[in-house]
Amino acid sequence: MDLLQRCLWSSLGVVALVYVLVKFSLGYWKRRGILHVKPKFLWGNISEVLRGKKHVQQLLLFLYESYKGRAPFIGCYVLLKPFVLVLDLELVRNILDSDAGYFTSRGLYNNVAREPLSGNLFQLDGHKWRQLHAQSAPAFAASNLHKLLPQLLKTSRTLQLELGVGKQDLNVSQLLDCYNVESIAKIAYGLSSEDLSEFSLMTRSYWSNWSLWRAYLALELPLLARLVRHRSYSQLAMDYFHKLVEKQLQQQRKRDRQPLQSFLQLFDATDEALTDAQIAAQAFGFILAGLQPLNASLAFCLYELALQPELQDRVRAEIKQVMKATEGQLTAEGLKQLSYTKQVLNETLRLHTPYPFLLRRATREFELSNSIFVIARGNNLVIPVAAIHRDPTIYVKPERFDPERFRPEAVLKRPGMSFLPFGEGLRGCIAKQLAEQQLLIGLVALLEHHKYEPSADTQIPMRYDPGKLVLMPKTDIKLSVQWLEPH
Numbered sequence: 001m002d003l004l005q006r007c008l009w010s011s012l013g014v015v016a017l018v019y020v021l022v023k024f025s026l027g028y029w030k031r032r033g034i035l036h037v038k039p040k041f042l043w044g045n046i047s048e049v050l051r052g053k054k055h056v057q058q059l060l061l062f063l064y065e066s067y068k069g070r071a072p073f074i075g076c077y078v079l080l081k082p083f084v085l086v087l088d089l090e091l092v093r094n095i096l097d098s099d100a101g102y103f104t105s106r107g108l109y110n111n112v113a114r115e116p117l118s119g120n121l122f123q124l125d126g127h128k129w130r131q132l133h134a135q136s137a138p139a140f141a142a143s144n145l146h147k148l149l150p151q152l153l154k155t156s157r158t159l160q161l162e163l164g165v166g167k168q169d170l171n172v173s174q175l176l177d178c179y180n181v182e183s184i185a186k187i188a189y190g191l192s193s194e195d196l197s198e199f200s201l202m203t204r205s206y207w208s209n210w211s212l213w214r215a216y217l218a219l220e221l222p223l224l225a226r227l228v229r230h231r232s233y234s235q236l237a238m239d240y241f242h243k244l245v246e247k248q249l250q251q252q253r254k255r256d257r258q259p260l261q262s263f264l265q266l267f268d269a270t271d272e273a274l275t276d277a278q279i280a281a282q283a284f285g286f287i288l289a290g291l292q293p294l295n296a297s298l299a300f301c302l303y304e305l306a307l308q309p310e311l312q313d314r315v316r317a318e319i320k321q322v323m324k325a326t327e328g329q330l331t332a333e334g335l336k337q338l339s340y341t342k343q344v345l346n347e348t349l350r351l352h353t354p355y356p357f358l359l360r361r362a363t364r365e366f367e368l369s370n371s372i373f374v375i376a377r378g379n380n381l382v383i384p385v386a387a388i389h390r391d392p393t394i395y396v397k398p399e400r401f402d403p404e405r406f407r408p409e410a411v412l413k414r415p416g417m418s419f420l421p422f423g424e425g426l427r428g429c430i431a432k433q434l435a436e437q438q439l440l441i442g443l444v445a446l447l448e449h450h451k452y453e454p455s456a457d458t459q460i461p462m463r464y465d466p467g468k469l470v471l472m473p474k475t476d477i478k479l480s481v482q483w484l485e486p487h
């Protein structure tokens, strides 16, 4: 047999092997006899998402609407990886809350030895996550958030100054990114205003070597990814954030007694001490898990209020009333009184859910009660939160932005697990209260003295960026802003 023939047979052998392996992977749900979405060869069910034609939330909404009511869950494939798509709210409650012990993992890739900042709560699973969670949770207690309030208020006054007096066209997305980056720099890292420029550059560039394919490989074959020393983030940014924390901790430990100004102080004072690397990973968690959803929530909220001026006026009237009662100085008590503003925020999180889905991995086999269905150990699960938020049997005319849905009486009438922008249960957002506080403070600064309207550059209707997993507008949100002279 000559060389050419050997090459030909070897290639054919490889192709045949790949074909059999792909077919085997994509036969998982059929073999288990579970209702599933028919996969495409190699692509599974996400070809339109990978080709940038659909945002993942649109795909999940389509599948949810097509299959809801037929089974508590169905099978689907992310490329070759089988996923359980959860359709039933009772099952959502089992997974997130009542039987959360079976689903403590999220199943994301991390490699703490090579990339220490990947040892954050969002990416960790198993014993390491459990321990770190227990050590970190006290830092996010309400009493600490009250102490950090003055720091957040200071940053919000800078935001208000940026809005200026007069009327101008404004890139809202950029402005809000600056605000949230500054807030995180100060309350997470204890940075001062002078040190912001490199920090904000790094918050924009740490994803620079991200690609969907590499991320998928890390998710599907984590052992191989560790073997080939896969990195999720840019090394330059990781080194920067790591050294920054070391520097800040050194300075902080030299000072004797100081008022509480940042989470670094809180993480450094936990009962069971965190190592410096763990503290750095926790601080990085603010950027990784918090920055984009904070940006998106505020930008979508202003966008909706610009389209409905009567709602905007009502929010502003409430803000002015609270500010008058607290003599112009927002307090924790004042924040609690912003009930309509909170309704508007919740409606924003419902209609434009920053994390459109939640992920879990079954760490033990789970039998659904009164049913023949089983979720196998190791199964990956996706909970389509944004689709639940747009279910017309739960939210009438779900496409409409209507804060009345979040009046307390209306909320009580809805089934549990029907509003999950921060997730729920053991692995729900650890910073939910902090995020809500930061968003409300931001809205007060934005709306107290300024009015927003669509401009010629405003993209209506809203389009989402299909290349991002966090829900973001496809192009920056631009609005016209006008200072309202006090009368």
Ligand code: HEM
Pocket: 121, 122, 133, 285, 286, 287, 289, 290, 291, 293, 294, 297, 354, 355, 358, 359, 420, 421, 422, 423, 424, 425, 426, 427, 428, 429, 430, 431, 432, 434, 435
């Ligand atoms: C509008 C803002 C935010 C939204 C909508 C949001 C939403 C979420 C969601 C949906 C999850 C997953 C929950 C689950 O799987 O059940 C999560 C987890 C998490 N979030 Fe947030 N988040 C926000 C802001 C923040 C901020 C500012 C931080 C800063 C520390 C943060 C830190 C985390 C962490 C560390 C986790 C992982 C918790 C764990 O697995 O133990 N988030 N967040």
